[in-house]
Amino acid sequence: MYSLDYRSAGFLASLSTDMAFTASEYIRFDIKEYDFGNNYNPATGVYIVPYAGMYLIHARVFGLDNHARHYIMVDGNDVTYTFEYNSDLDPQSSSTSITLHLQSGQEVAIALYLSSGSSTVRGGTTKMYTSFGATLIYGD
Numbered sequence: 001m002y003s004l005d006y007r008s009a010g011f012l013a014s015l016s017t018d019m020a021f022t023a024s025e026y027i028r029f030d031i032k033e034y035d036f037g038n039n040y041n042p043a044t045g046v047y048i049v050p051y052a053g054m055y056l057i058h059a060r061v062f063g064l065d066n067h068a069r070h071y072i073m074v075d076g077n078d079v080t081y082t083f084e085y086n087s088d089l090d091p092q093s094s095s096t097s098i099t100l101h102l103q104s105g106q107e108v109a110i111a112l113y114l115s116s117g118s119s120t121v122r123g124g125t126t127k128m129y130t131s132f133g134a135t136l137i138y139g140d
Contacts, residue, residue, distance in 0.1 A: 008037075009039065009051055009053075009136035010134050011047060011133060011134060012035075013035075014031045014033060014131040014132075015029050015121060015123030016030050018120050019123060022114070024113055024114050025112060026110065027061070027111070027112055029042060029132045031125070033131075037050045044109075045110065046107045046109045047108045047132075047134055048106075049102045049103065049106045051139045052102065052104050052139065053102070053137070053138055054137045055135065055137060056097065056135045057099075057100060057133070058132070058133045059072055059096050059133075060130060060131045060132075062121065062129040062130050063093070063120070063122070064120040064121070068121075069082060070094065070110055070112050070113055073108065073111050074100065075106055075107055076107070080096050081113065
């Protein structure tokens with residue numbers, strides 16, 4: 001007989017109401033759909049990686065005024081940049097998924113890209129317009 005050291009980590013969060021931005025900043029997803037280990041902080045929008053391993057990170061941004069551009073950030077540095085197709089339609093939506101090897105204690109967040117002006121990101125309590133999640137695929 002052997003014991004299996006199984007670790008579960010991950011979360012999914014969404015935005016409850018529309019959120020206005022005037023600068024590039026982290027999106028603070030305030031509804032936790034689930035959070036294994038309680039490692040996501042809705043007040044800051046930051047997920048603290050609990051275990052070293054391979055993670056699937058996903059972000060979806062629904063911009064109300066043609067701004068759905070966003071970064072997936074790790075320790076304050078962008079690792080992806082997603083630019084929505086702009087066909088002069090309002091609103092726009094973009095999503096990104098990436099698999100990353102992360103170390104325990106690293107910080108993962110979603111930052112809205114905004115070079116000038118302002119933008120509003122769609123939220124909602126009955127539909128998940130804008131969301132952010134991470135799942136541990138396998139631990140080291």
